[in-house]
Amino acid sequence: MGSVETECFLKLQVRSHLRTLSCSQERMELLHALRSLAGLLEDAEFTRTYYARALQVLVAKDWSKRLLHDHDKELERLWREMFLRGPAEPVLMTLLDAISSARCEVDRSSADSAQYREALIGQISALPSITSNQLRANTPEDLLPHRFYTLLAESILETLERTCQALRAGHDCSLSFISQLLGKVCIQGNGGIFGTMAPRLSSLTRVDPLMQRVTQNLLEKVPERCMESVITGLVLSLKGPTAVSRLMGDLVLNNKKAQFVLTHKMLLQQYQHPSLLLKSVLGYLSLDSERRVLLKQVLRSVCQVWCNSSAVKHTCVEQQLYVTRALLLTVALLQNSEVQELRQELVQCMLGGVQCRLDSNIERIRRMGMVVGECLSQKLDTPGSQLQFQYESNEEIQELRSLMEYQAVEGEEPESDASNNLQPIVEASEVCAVPSQSITSLPVNDSDSELDSDDDLTPFDMSADQEKRISAPPRYVRDCLEGLMSEDAERFELSLQVAASLLRKNVTTTQEVSVQFCRVLLHLEDRYNTTLFLSLRQNAMVALTVTHVKPVVDYWTTEFFSLNYSLRQRLDILEVLALSAQELSEPIRSKQAAAQPIPEVVPPEQFDDITHWRHIVEKRIQSKTRRIGKGVTQPVKAAPNRFAPVAGCFFFPLLKNYDRPQTTFDLLGSDHLVLGRLLHTLGLLMHLAVNAPVASQMGRALLDFIWAVRFHTDQMVRRGVLFAVCSVFLGMHSENLLTDLGEDLMEARAWLADVAESDCDSDCRSLAMQSLVLLDRTLKAQLKIPEMKT
C-alpha cells in the first residue's frame, strides 16, 4: 500500500506547487515551486499523470507576460528546463494547444490511448498550418510546408534506420505510429513527402533486405483510408517497377485496399498520371509470379473498358489515351504463354475496340484505335492476318508504339550519384570536339578542278527547261470540259490544271455550261494520280460557283441531299459552298495591286556577266533621290458585298431535307460525320452573312435546326452545333436576337450552361463558354444592364 501513499503524497505536492505557479506573484515562491517540479521530472508517475497539467499551467498567459517583462534569468532557465527535459509528446501537444488555443478534449491521463495518438498525429501533420495561422508572415522557414515536410521525411527515414538497428539488436518494434503519421500527411495532400523519402528508401532497400521488410511493414500498417494517397505518392516518386517492388513487396496481394487502388483505381478511374506511373504499376505487377495473376486480371478489365463503345463516346480523349497506354503496357508485359491463354479476350477486345474507334469522328481516337489494332495483332501473331492501317505518324503514335517495347526489368534507375552523372557528360563533350578538328584538318584536294572547269562560262537562266508535254492545255471552256471526260491521262491532267482559270476568264461561256461542268467535276475521280488533284478540282468548283452563283448553288444544294453520292462528294459540296461564300463575301481586290510589275525588256546585247552599267547608274540615282509626291495611299473604297443578296440560296436549301433519310444517306443516323460538317458549314455561312438583311431569318432557322440535334452523341456534331450557335450570336444584330428569339434564348442559355459544365469533350466545353460569353454580352448591351462597379 506504500505506492498508494506515495501517490497521494505526490498528488498533494504537485497540486500545491501548481497552485503556487498559477496564482502567486512572489518570485521566490515561484522559483521554489518550479525547482521542485523540475526535480520530479525523473519520476515516471509524475511525467505520466501530472506533467501535461503542469505544462498547461506554465504556458498560461501570465507566465508569458512574466517572462517577457521581468527578464528573470533564473526563472526563465527553470521554465525552459520544464519543457526540454520532459517527454516530447505532452510538450508538443501543450504547446500546439496553446498556439491554436482550440483545446482538444482528450483524456490526458492515458497517453497511449488511440484517441490521444490520433490527436498527436493530427497536430504533427498539421504543424505548418497551425503555426502559420498564428504567425502569418513571420513563420520561420523551417515551419513552412515544403521545408517542414522535408524535415519530417528525414526524421521518418532516421526512425526507420534506427528501427532496423533495433531489430538487428533483437528488440521488437512497432511501426504503426509512423505508418499512421505517413498516412495522415499523405491524405492531407502532402504526398510530396515521398520526393525526399523515395530515392533514399529505394537505395537503402537495394542493399538491405531488412530495410525492405521494414518498409513493407510500414506500408502495410498504413490505415486503409490513407492507403490510396500513400501509394499514389510513393509510386509517383519512385522510378521504375523494381524499386516499387522492393518497397511494396506483396502489399498488393495482402491488402485489399492497395489492390483496388493499384489494379483498378489508378488504371481505370484516374487519368492524370504520367505514363511512368503506369509503367511502374504494371511493371510491379509483372515482376512476381503471384502478382502476374493480378496482371492478367488487370488485362481483362482494361480490355473490357477499352472495347466498350459507350466509353469511347462518353469519356474524354485524355482518359481514352490513358487506358490505351495501360492496355498496350499490359500486353507488352505479358509472356507468350499468357498471351495464348488470354487470346480470346484480346481478340474480342481488339475487334470491338478498334471498330468503335474507327467509327469515331475524332482523328485522335481513330489513330489510337489503329495503333492498338496493329500492336495487338502483332502480339497475337496470327500469321497472314495482321492488321495494318495507313495513317500519319505523330508524337503520340510514336509514344504509344514505344510502349509495346517496354520491359519491366529495364526500368532500373541509375544510382543518383553526382560523380556518375558527370562522367558521361565529359566524355560526350570530348567526342564532340574530335570531329570538328578532323573537319578543319581535312586537306583541300581540289586542285584538279581549278584547271578543268567551265566556270568562265556563266549559265543562263534555265528555269524554263521543263519536262515536255505532248499535248497542249485546252484554251476553251468546252474543250476543257471534254478533256475532263476524256480517257487521255495527259489531256485530263492539263484540263484540270487550267480549269479554274479558264472558268474565271470566260464568264459567258462558263454560264452556258456551268451546271454540266458541275456535274462532271462532282463525279470526277483521281484516276491518273494527278498531283494536287483535290485542290485543283476544288478550285474549279469554287470558280464555277462564283461565276454563276444561282444555278450552280441550286445544283449543289439539291445534289447534297440526293441519292447515290459518297460521303466524300457530299463533304466536297459543303466545302465548296463554304469557300465560294467566303470568296463572294470578300471585296474584289483591285487589279493593280495584284499585278506584278513587268520586268523591263533589255536588248540582248546589253546582257552579260555583270549588270549593265545603265542599271548601276540608275540604282545610284534612285538611292540618292527623294521623291515627295509618292506617299499618298489610295483610300479604301467601299464595295458591295456580293454574298449578301445570295446568302439565302446557299443557306436555306441545306436545311430543307435533313430529316428525310434516303436509302444511302441518313443524316440523323449513321452519317453523323456529314451532319457535323453540315452544321459547321451552316455556321460559316451564317457568319459570312453578317450584316446581310437576311441574317436574322437565317439565325432563327439555324437555331431551330440546331434544337433538334443539340444532344447528339457524337462530339463532332456537338462541336458543329456549338460553332453554329456562336456564329448565330455573332452574326445577328443584338436587337433582332432579342426580339426574334426571346424565349428560345433563355432556353439556349440554360442548355449552354449545362454543356459548359458537364460535356465530356473539352472543345465542346470551351465553345459553350464562348457562346455563353457572347450571348451575355449581347444581352447586357441590349437590356442596358448597368455595369457592376468594381
Next chain:
Amino acid sequence: MSRPPPDPLYILRGSGAPVNTLHFYCGGDGPPLLYSGSGKGAVHVWNLNTRRAEQVLESHNSNSVIWLDTFDGSRSSLISQGRDMRLCLWDLSEGRSAVTDSLLTGAVGFCQCSLLESQPGSSLLAHPTQDMEEVSVVEMKSWTQVCSLRPDTKLGMLMSMKMWQADSGPVLCAGYEDGSIVLWDVSQRHPLSFLKPLPEPVMCLDVHVCSQKGISGSSEKILQSWTVDGQRTLQMHHSVQMTNPGVSQMRIRADGKILATAGWDNNIRVFGWKKLKPLAVLQHHTDAVNSVAFSDHQDPTQRLLAAGSKDQRISVWSIYNVVHRTNIDTREPLAVVEDLLSSSQPEGMGRAAVKGSLAMGI
C-alpha cells in the same frame, strides 16, 4: 539572278520542209554561207549577210538530204548524201548548180558520212554501205575503196561516225545500234578500242580532236562523254542528265569551249565542254531540232550557232562568242563607253556592238 536565255539572232525561213542537216562555210572570199539540206531533197545555200537563200539545189530525186559538206577548201565544191542511197558531188562555182559525180552507196539507214581531208587534194570519205554494219572508206577523187571496217561481234546497225587524222594516221569512231562505240584504226583496218556507254542506239556522236574527248547521245536523257587516251583506248568520262530525252545531233565548237545538242524536245541545249556543265536551254523551235552546227568563221566573235528543225526553220544564235579580256578596266563603266564611242570605231561594228562587248569585258 541569272540572265534570261538569249533570243535567236535571226531566223531563216523558207526551206519548205524539215531541215535535216546544216553546214557552215565562212572561208575564202565572199559572204559566209550556210548550207542546209531539207526533207524534200532541196539544198539551200544561205547568204548570212543578206540572210536570204542564194541558191536552191534540187537533188536526190526529192528524197531527204541527210548530210552536207564542202571539200577541197572551196565554197563551190559540195557533197551531199541523200536517202536515195546516193552521194552527189556538186559544182557551184560561177552560179552553176551541176552534179559532177555521184556514188551509189546502197545504204538505207540514217547514218551520216564523214569526210576527212588528209592532205590538200586528197580526201577520205567514210560512208555506210548496203551492209548495215559496215563502214566503207573511199578515196574521194577516184572512189577507190581504201578499206572496209566491219566489227567481229554483232553490234547492230551503224548509227553515226566521225573520222579524223591522228598522229599515226586516220582514225574513225563509229557508234552502233546496241549503244557501243568502236574506235577504228583506218590504215590498219582493225578496231582499237570498244566502249558501251549507253544501252540505247548511238543517235549521234562528236569528237573534239584537240582535247581527245568525245561525246555520244541517244534516245535517253543522258549524255555520256569519253576520252581517247595515249594508247588510243576509250575511257568513260563525265555524263550529264537532260530534262527531256532524245538528241538527234550534237556539235562541239572548234575552240572546245561549248557543246550544243539538238533535242527532240524542240530545245537546243548548250553545255560547257570541259565538265558538261549545263549552260543554256535555247527555246525557239516548235518541233524537234534535227541538226546543230557551229560556224568556222575566222573571227571568234562571229562564230554562230545554227539549228535546223522539223518545223522548217533554221535559227541562228550568237552565244558565248565573246573573248574575255584579261586586263580589266577599273574606270567607271560610263566613262569607258564614252571614251570608246568618241574614238574611232572598227569597221563593221555598230555602236551597240561596241557597247555590248565592252560591258561584257568590264
